Amino acid sequence: MSAWYKLSENSLKISETQSQFVFEVKSALPNNLGRAGVISTPHGTIQTPAFIPVGTKATVKGVLPESMKDLGGQALLANAYHLYLQPGPAIIDEAGGLGSFMNWAGPTFTDSGGFQVLSLGVGFKKVIAMDTETFRSDEVIAEKKERLAHVDDDGVTFKSHLDGSMHRFTPEVSMQVQHQLGADIIFAFDECTTLHNTRSYQIRSLERTRLWAKRCLVEHGRLTQERIHRPYQALFGVLQGAQYEDLRRKAAQDLSGLNEEGISFDGFGLGGALDKEKLGTIVGWMCEELPDDKPRHLLGIGEPDDLFIGVENGADTFDCVAPSRQARTSAVFTRDGRVNLSNTKYQRQFAPIDEECDCYTCTHYTAAYLAHLFRSKEMVAGTLATIHNERFIVRLVDQMRESIYNGEFLDFKREFLGRFYVGSPKRQAT
Numbered sequence: 001m002s003a004w005y006k007l008s009e010n011s012l013k014i015s016e017t018q019s020q021f022v023f024e025v026k027s028a029l030p031n032n033l034g035r036a037g038v039i040s041t042p043h044g045t046i047q048t049p050a051f052i053p054v055g056t057k058a059t060v061k062g063v064l065p066e067s068m069k070d071l072g073g074q075a076l077l078a079n080a081y082h083l084y085l086q087p088g089p090a091i092i093d094e095a096g097g098l099g100s101f102m103n104w105a106g107p108t109f110t111d112s113g114g115f116q117v118l119s120l121g122v123g124f125k126k127v128i129a130m131d132t133e134t135f136r137s138d139e140v141i142a143e144k145k146e147r148l149a150h151v152d153d154d155g156v157t158f159k160s161h162l163d164g165s166m167h168r169f170t171p172e173v174s175m176q177v178q179h180q181l182g183a184d185i186i187f188a189f190d191e192c193t194t195l196h197n198t199r200s201y202q203i204r205s206l207e208r209t210r211l212w213a214k215r216c217l218v219e220h221g222r223l224t225q226e227r228i229h230r231p232y233q234a235l236f237g238v239l240q241g242a243q244y245e246d247l248r249r250k251a252a253q254d255l256s257g258l259n260e261e262g263i264s265f266d267g268f269g270l271g272g273a274l275d276k277e278k279l280g281t282i283v284g285w286m287c288e289e290l291p292d293d294k295p296r297h298l299l300g301i302g303e304p305d306d307l308f309i310g311v312e313n314g315a316d317t318f319d320c321v322a323p324s325r326q327a328r329t330s331a332v333f334t335r336d337g338r339v340n341l342s343n344t345k346y347q348r349q350f351a352p353i354d355e356e357c358d359c360y361t362c363t364h365y366t367a368a369y370l371a372h373l374f375r376s377k378e379m380v381a382g383t384l385a386t387i388h389n390e391r392f393i394v395r396l397v398d399q400m401r402e403s404i405y406n407g408e409f410l411d412f413k414r415e416f417l418g419r420f421y422v423g424s425p426k427r428q429a430t
Helices: 003-018 063-072 079-083 089-092 113-121 171-181 199-225 245-256 276-289 305-310 321-326 346-350 360-364 367-375 379-406 407-419
Strands: 023-030 035-041 046-050 050-053 078-081 110-111 150-151 156-159 166-169 186-187 234-240 265-272 296-298 317-320 331-334 339-340
Touching: 003 346, 023 379, 035 379, 046 050, 046 379, 050 078, 050 379, 078 079, 078 171, 079 089, 079 110, 079 166, 079 171, 089 171, 171 186, 171 199, 199 234, 199 245, 234 245, 245 265, 265 276, 276 296, 276 305, 305 379, 305 407, 321 331, 321 379, 331 379, 346 367, 360 379, 367 379, 379 407
Parallel strands: 050 317, 078 110, 110 186, 186 234, 234 265, 265 296, 296 317
Antiparallel strands: 023 035, 035 046, 150 156, 156 166, 331 339
């Protein structure tokens, strides 16, 4: 059999399984890049725009998967780096994949581990939005932090934060790990830079990420063919370029044009450290260059104003740990802004956290009760607050989607932000 015939046969088989993943645009914002649509995966559909709650280690901390379904979560995102270290991708593969392992029947996402290159390498943890005005350095590292990851053109060597053991991630390893994890949507391995890196480094890093993307496509094709018995996993390319327009547009053009052995990206992740003051502009640069018929996921964004900006400028799905992380510190969302339930005023608020919220917490418990739980350091405090925060953000993006269909997005944006950020001059609705 000729190599050409074998390649064509393999591409045909992959194309047949790839048909399990489809994205359709159903409505669009006039004079803007925003749209509403439907992503179809082997484990169900996702109505977009949609917020995807983060279950880093195959769980949203303190909340049952059944509760995430009840509060309206359409899909969950887990972290490939953490699951690689514990319990290991082979165990999850043996369990039937991420969804089966965590008893979640709907669609799942896994990120590539690229963000951990940033957080382990420079110690900034989960901070995506940064200040671009302070300094520039290619040796940047957070104060009092050890550099746990080192990047080269082939991949990343890193030290486990669990036991100090050394590990190596390459584009091929990331694809192998994510295929074993079995999520419906996976991401190409990328280098996530900081906004403090010099422009010359950003240019070199962008080319490195492009070459890694090509390798991811090749390995993804090989694994898809090898695991033809498994449901198709859609691969998203991740765009970098920091705050530079030419680099962001180049990344979008480069990755959307890649085709390795008949395999191209099914969608795109809008990644990297982002200057929050220019978030909409940067997202717009990328989305203007990307094809309309493929979904775009804005990584690590979950604040209400940022979600409106992302939707308006063309992002379809979002993920962020903020709703659950903040909930565990007693910070919760309301239509009138974020509040802290540990404050004295809530000890006698014998009413829900938010009278307009339909979540399980608000329909069964008072703010006073949660204030007591937090002051008493009861574990269920974080559970109930997380249910509320996740429902608040999931519902907010659902309402954005409805407003796109109804032609009322800009009015809804103005009304919501004008109330949520009242008294906060930096975040007034526009």
